[in-house]
Amino acid sequence: MNEPRIAIVGAGISGIAMGVALQRAGFTDFTLFEKAADYGGTWRDNTYPGLVCDVPSRYYQFTFAMNPEWSQLYSGGPEIKDYLAQVARDQGLHRHTRFGAQVVGARFEDNGWQVTLAGGEVERFDFVMCATGFLHHPNRPAIAGLDDFAGPVMHSSRWDHEVDLTGKRVGVIGTGSTGTQLVSALAGQVPRVVMFQRTPQWILPTVNKPYSELAKRVYRRLPVLGSAAYHMNRAFFAAFSQGLVHEGRIRRLIQWVVERNLKSVKDPELRRKLTPDYQAMCKRLVVSDRFYAAVQRPDVELVTSGIAQVLENGVVTADGHRHELDILVLATGFDSHAYMRPMAITGAGDRTLDQAWADGPRAFEGVMMPDFPNFFMLVGPHSPFANHPLTAVAEAQSFRIVSWLQRWRTGEFATVAPTHAATDRYNAQMRAAAPSTVWTTGCQSWYLGKDGLPELWPWSPGRYEKLIRRAPDPVDYHLNRQIMSRK
Ligand code: NAP
DSSP: OOOOOEEEEOOSHHHHHHHHHHHHTTOOOEEEEESSSSSOTHHHHOOOTTOBOSSOTTTSSOTTSOOTTOOBSSOBHHHHHHHHHHHHHHTTGGGGEEETOOEEEEEEETTEEEEEETTSOEEEESEEEEOOOSSOSBOOOOOTTGGGOSSOEEEGGGOOTTSOOTTOEEEEEOOSHHHHHHHHHHBTTBSEEEEEOSSOOOEEOOOOOBOOHHHHHHHHHOHHHHHHHHHHHHHHHHHHHHHHHSOSHHHHHHHHHHHHHHTTOOOHHHHHHTOOSSOTTSSOOEEOSSHHHHHTSTTEEEEOSOEEEEETTEEEETTSOEEEOSEEEEOOOBOTTOTTTTSEEEOGGGOBHHHHTTTSOOOBTTTBOTTOTTEEESSOTBOOOTTSOHHHHHHHHHHHHHHHHHHHHTTSOSEEEEOHHHHHHHHHHHHHHGGGSGGGSSOOOTTBOTTSSBOBOOSOHHHHHHHHHSOOOGGGEEEEOOOOOOO
C-alpha cells in the first residue's frame, strides 16, 4: 500500500484534530508545520487579561480527549491552550511536529505539492492541509496618529506581558468579544479604563462557576458523564443555531433576553449609548457575566464619539474631547478572510490562490477548491459557524479528509479536486440561503464578505456535519487516476 506524504500547516485546534485523525487512521508520514514554538493557535496567541471561552468547557473540547479536569464552566484561555498542547503530546503529535517552521508557499507539480519554508527549504508532499485558522492576522486600524502614541500600543492578540499596568490609564478600542472581556478584566485593576465604542453590542448574560474537586472526581470516575454533558451542550447549541439561521421563536427569545440584560444598566444615558440599533446575533453575540457591571463603574468611561486622532499622550475624539492615556489596546479584531494567506499557493495550471479568491474565499463543502488538487482546508471558507465550537467542526472535516486519503492509499486516484460546477453550485446555494440568516439583518461584522453576504454556513452546524461525514458524490470531483512516479 502507498503511504502518502502529508503536510499540515498550523498546529492549532484544527491542525491537532487533523494530526490525530491521521494517526488514528494509521497514516505515519505526516508533518505538522508550525511557525510558532508551541501548539494552540489562537489560544496560544491570545493571552490578554480576562480571556475566557464563551462556549462551555465540556463542549469546547475534542470528543476523543474529553477532559474531566476543567476548572470551570467556561474555561480561561491558558487552560484551553494547555489542554490543546496536552492532547497533542498525549496523541504523539510531537513526533510529527516541526516548530519554528513557517510555510511560505506551496506549488502543485507532478501530482504533488512542493512546500517551501521561510528559510528556503523545499519538500515534496502528496497532500497539503491548511489548518491556519481565521482569527490570526491582527487588524490594525487605520487611525490617524496611532504611531505617534508614546506609550505601549498592543493588539489584544499580541499582549505584551512586560508592560506594567500598575497605575496606568488604559484605552481599549473595540467592543467585540475581546474588547468587552478586556474591559471587564481591567476594570478595578487599573486607575482608569476608557472604552472607545464605534458600535454597541448585545450582551448575552451567563454565569461562570468553578467545578469543585468533588465534581472533578466524579467526572474522572464516570467518563460517561463528560460525554453526556458534551451532548447536552451540543443540543443547546443546535437550538441556538436555529435562531441564527431562521427568523422565529429562538431569535425572539434571545432578543428578549439581551434587552432584559441591558436593563441592568441603571443610568439611562449609559444604557442608551450601549443600545445597539440592530438585532441580537447579527454581529457575533457577546457572552458575558461581567461587562455591564464593569462599564457602570466610576473608573470606567464609555466613549461613543468617534476617534479623530491619536496623540502622543492620548486620544482626541470627534467631539473635541481629549482622553489622556498611558496604554492603548487595539481590540479591533482580525483579517478573518485571509485564511492561509499570505502563503503563496499555486495550484494546477499555475492558478494562484489570489486568482481563485478574487471575489472572496470560496471552497467546496468548506474543505477543497477546484484547481487545487490534493489540497484541503480545515476551518476554511464557510466553516466558521458563529458561536459553534471549532473543535467539533475540525473533527468532522478531518473525518472527510481522511476518507479521501484512504482511497488514495488503495491506489484509486493520484489527485482529487472538486469541479468548478460543484463549487459554484454549492456557493450559490449558500448565498441563496443567506438572506434568512440573522447576519444579513443590518449590521457590519467580520462575517460579511465583499458582496455584503455572510461568509458563514447559513444552515445548522448539524446539517454541515451530516454533509461532511457522508460519502462524497463522485460527480462533484475530478479524479486523476494516473499515478506518477515519486520525484
Ligand atoms: P471583532 O468582533 O471583529 O470586534 C472588533 C471591534 O473593533 C469592533 O467593536 C469594531 O467596531 C472595532 N473596531 C475595528 N476597527 C475600528 C476602528 N478603526 N475604530 C474603532 N473601532 C474599531 O473582534 P474581536 O472582539 O477580537 O472578536 C473576533 C472574534 O474572535 C469573535 O467574533 C469571536 O469569534 C472570537 N472571540 C471569541 C472569544 C470567546 O470567548 N470564545 C473571545 C474573543 C474573541 P465595529 O463593530 O464598529 O466594526
